[in-house]
Amino acid sequence: MAPLLDSMVATALLTTLVCPVTASYGFYIGKDLSASGHTMLGGTGEEVSSHWLQIFPAADHPPNSTLTVGVTPDATLPGNLINITQVPHTYRYMSMEYSDYEGFPAPLTNGGVNEHGVAVRDIWASNRDELYSMTPNLQTGIQYSDLARLVLERATTAREGVQLIGDLIAEYGYATYGGNSHLIADKDEGWVVWEFAGGEKLWAAERLGPDVVRVSYPGYIEEFPLDFADNDTNYMGSPNLVSFAEEQGWWNASSGEAFNVFKVYGVQGDNYTARDGGFKYMSQAALEELAMEKAPLTEADLMELVRDPRIADDEAGYGQVVTLKTVSNGTGGSDESFVDPDLIRIWNAPTGSVTAPFNVWWLGVESVPPEYGQHRYLTKDAASTFLNPDFQLQEASVFAGRVFKRLLYYTCSNPERLLLE
Ligand SMILES: *[C@@H]1O[C@H](CO)[C@@H](O)[C@H](O)[C@H]1NC(C)=O
Ligand SMILES: *[C@@H]1O[C@H](CO)[C@@H](O)[C@H](O)[C@H]1NC(C)=O
Ligand SMILES: *[C@@H]1O[C@H](CO)[C@@H](O)[C@H](O)[C@H]1NC(C)=O
Ligand SMILES: *[C@@H]1O[C@H](CO)[C@@H](O)[C@H](O)[C@H]1NC(C)=O
Ligand SMILES: *[C@@H]1O[C@H](CO)[C@@H](O)[C@H](O)[C@H]1NC(C)=O
Ligand SMILES: *[C@@H]1O[C@H](CO)[C@@H](O)[C@H](O)[C@H]1NC(C)=O
Numbered sequence: 001m002a003p004l005l006d007s008m009v010a011t012a013l014l015t016t017l018v019c020p021v022t023a024s025y026g027f028y029i030g031k032d033l034s035a036s037g038h039t040m041l042g043g044t045g046e047e048v049s050s051h052w053l054q055i056f057p058a059a060d061h062p063p064n065s066t067l068t069v070g071v072t073p074d075a076t077l078p079g080n081l082i083n084i085t086q087v088p089h090t091y092r093y094m095s096m097e098y099s100d101y102e103g104f105p106a107p108l109t110n111g112g113v114n115e116h117g118v119a120v121r122d123i124w125a126s127n128r129d130e131l132y133s134m135t136p137n138l139q140t141g142i143q144y145s146d147l148a149r150l151v152l153e154r155a156t157t158a159r160e161g162v163q164l165i166g167d168l169i170a171e172y173g174y175a176t177y178g179g180n181s182h183l184i185a186d187k188d189e190g191w192v193v194w195e196f197a198g199g200e201k202l203w204a205a206e207r208l209g210p211d212v213v214r215v216s217y218p219g220y221i222e223e224f225p226l227d228f229a230d231n232d233t234n235y236m237g238s239p240n241l242v243s244f245a246e247e248q249g250w251w252n253a254s255s256g257e258a259f260n261v262f263k264v265y266g267v268q269g270d271n272y273t274a275r276d277g278g279f280k281y282m283s284q285a286a287l288e289e290l291a292m293e294k295a296p297l298t299e300a301d302l303m304e305l306v307r308d309p310r311i312a313d314d315e316a317g318y319g320q321v322v323t324l325k326t327v328s329n330g331t332g333g334s335d336e337s338f339v340d341p342d343l344i345r346i347w348n349a350p351t352g353s354v355t356a357p358f359n360v361w362w363l364g365v366e367s368v369p370p371e372y373g374q375h376r377y378l379t380k381d382a383a384s385t386f387l388n389p390d391f392q393l394q395e396a397s398v399f400a401g402r403v404f405k406r407l408l409y410y411t412c413s414n415p416e417r418l419l420l421e
Contacts, residue, residue, distance in 0.1 A: 023280055023315070024110060025217040026121035026183040027291060027305055028190040030210040035296040037337070039210075039324040041119040041185045042302045044316040044353070045110040049100035050378040050401055051318040053348055053361070053368050054107075056152075058092040058115065069146040070175045071139065075103040077132075077197075079139035079175050084168075090153035091115050094346055094363055096318045099380035101145075102177040106380055108145040109152075111182070112320070115341040115363060116156040117327040119185050121320075122148045125219035127179035128268045130248070131198035139199055141173030144180040147195070151184060158186040162205045162236055165193050169201050169238070179265075181219025187324045190214065194221050196265055200244055204237040204261050213295070215287040217311070220274040221261040226253075281311050299323060299347065307353035309419060314408060318401075319353025322346050340364075349404075354419075355411050356404035370397035377402045 026043035034040050045051060065086035071079040095112030111120030122144050142150070147165050155161035161184040176197040184191045190208035206221045208214050226242055228235040245251040245264045257263075262274035272278035276285035287305070294301045299321055306312065306319045323345065328338040339345075342364025349356040350372060359372075373394050376382040378401075387395055411418040 023124045023218065024122065025215065025287075025311060026123050026219075027287075027302060028183055028185055028208050028212070028214040028216075029291065029297050029302060030190070030208065030212045031187070032210040033213055033292075033295040033297060034323070035298045035301075036323060039185050039187055039190065040297065040299065040302050040321065041121060041183065041190070041324065042306045042319070042321040043110075043121045043123070043183070043216075044306065044312065044319055045096060045098060045122070046124075046315040047098045047101045047108070047317050048315075048378065049098045049106075049317075049380055050375060050399075051096045051098045051351065052374040052401065053094070053350070053372045054097045054374075055094050055363075055365060055368060056090075056092060059090050061086045061088055061090065063088075069142045069172070071103070071143055072105055073138065074105075075175075076177055077102075077135050077139060077175075078137060079141070081105070082140050082172065084142070084172055087154055091156075092341070092363065093152040094361065094365075095149075095152065096320060096348060097374070098317060104143060104145060104177070109149050110145075111148040112152060113322050113324075113344060113346055113363070114152040114155070115327065115344070117187055117324045117339070117341075117344060118151065118155045118158060118161055119322050119324055120148045120151045120161065121183040121216070123181050123183060123216040123219045125179055125181035125194050125216070126267050127197045127265055128250075131196055131200075131202075131265065132178045134198040134200070135176060135178075136199045139173075139175045141175035141199075142168050143175040144177075144182070144195070148182060151182070155184075158184040158189055158191050162191045162193055165195070166203060166205070166236060166238065169195065169203055173199065173201055174203070181216060183214070183216050183219065185324055187326050192216065192219055192221055194219055194261065194265075200240065202238050202241060202244060202265070204241055204265075205235065207234040213288050213291045215284040215291065217282075217284050217287060218279060220266070220284065222263075222274050223258045224261045226259055287311070303347065303353070303358050307349070307358075309354050309415075312352055312354040314352060314405075316352040316354070318351055319349035319356065319358060320347065321358060350400040351402075351404045352408055355408040356400075370394040371400045375399035375401065
């Protein structure tokens with residue numbers, strides 16, 4: 001009995017390792033493929049907890065300020081929080097926040113968009129089991145949500161965001177639940193950044209040009225040049241990206257095989273491929289083809305993709321779509337292709353967008369109506385504390401996230417009739 005039980009437990013564990021119930025997805029539409037001629041980014045955050053909209057004003061920080069990042073002993077891969085150096089000034093941004101994922105400390109973010117027109121999405125991208133097992137117990141470092149937030153607070157371009165992630169991981173390490181990726185975009189280009197579990201500070205990043213559609217579901221990177229350190233035009237990565245794989249026997253130069261990041265560091269198994277197999281619902285390849293068929297895409301087309309019922313279900317905690325133009329600095333660029341930072345436009349669906357509307361917001365908005373702010377419904381620890389009196393009026397309002405969850409569940413009772421409506 002014992003070996004059978006062990007193998008059942010092992011199988012169950014493996015399933016939880018490589019197939020998280022929750023995931024998130026993101027779409028990058030290069031500017032040459034959009035109807036307006038501007039980059040677009042869209043996606044979801046697949047977390048169980050409630051989601052709410054929050055605006056973070058720009059801020060100045062006194063010298064020697066710090067901020068707390070990482071994971072606590074309560075995380076699925078436990079660790080200790082650390083304090084890192086704050087910068088003198090952080091930028092304004094808008095984000096959908098949430099309270100729980102894999103035991104990570106709240107509040108968390110998948111990203112959003114900042115006043116420089118840099119948008120970030122955080123997307124799952126599991127790693128081979130060895131990396132998961134290698135992760136130190138207790139781990140320290142910056143985790144996925146911290147990285148998304150730090151890019152919004154500090155980056156003026158997508159490329160700067162990638163470099164920032166690399167620098168921060170090199171300095172402080174990376175705390176993980178099993179590997180993760182980010183999709184970062186600005187008016188000119190996008191980047192996929194894949195951060196790996198294992199405590200080895202491993203990461204890789206690939207540039208996405210203006211004529212590319214990329215769907216992360218999960219995030220992936222395939223063939224990668226060995227000499228990436230000599231030319232960061234299209235690829236960046238940690239200095240040990242290739243040497244570590246060689247040390248582990250996961251790749252070697254004499255095999256004659258190209259260095260493929262997914263094959264080397266991604267989930268191993270015959271039925272798993274980088275972009276067309278083994279993961280959730282539709283493959284990235286199928287979704288990318290679907291997007292290409294619609295090119296040139298409008299914002300409405302991208303919303304249609306994000307809320308497609310074949311991928312947007314109860315797990316798709318919210319929806320977001322943003323167009324990225326050149327942000328005007330006030331001394332030039334008054335034509336259509338420029339945007340004042342206050343007028344950066346973000347479409348947010350308060351919960352799964354299959355039945356929730358994409359509501360329009362502008363970055364210049366100074367407050368969020370209580371209906372769209374944080375409520376107790378599905379918020380971590382809400383069941384073990386009475387309401388903080390400061391939030392009574394907010395809690396008295398009707399929570400948009402819950403209204404549209406109800407609409408989703410009602411629609412599920414007769415989707416043929418109700419979904420279209
Ligand atoms: C900041 O830290 C440095 C080094 O510890 C110290 O010399 C300096 O006085 C500190 N500045 C402030 C404003 O506390
Ligand atoms: C981080 O800084 C805060 C505020 O100074 C302090 O209370 C906390 O103990 C520090 N945490 C760690 C892990 O050093
Ligand atoms: C870096 O790579 C890009 C893209 O392949 C190429 O256009 C450029 O010339 C390269 N730069 C250098 C310095 O090799
Ligand atoms: C390198 O790969 C080849 C082909 O897979 C294999 O035969 C060889 O043993 C490997 N060498 C090392 C040092 O791992
Ligand atoms: C992949 O293969 C493994 C082992 O054969 C199996 O347990 C798993 O369910 C498969 N996954 C998918 C998504 O087909
Ligand atoms: C402001 O933007 C215009 C148009 O892009 C540019 O020519 C100018 O150099 C910018 N000024 C500053 C101070 O960045």
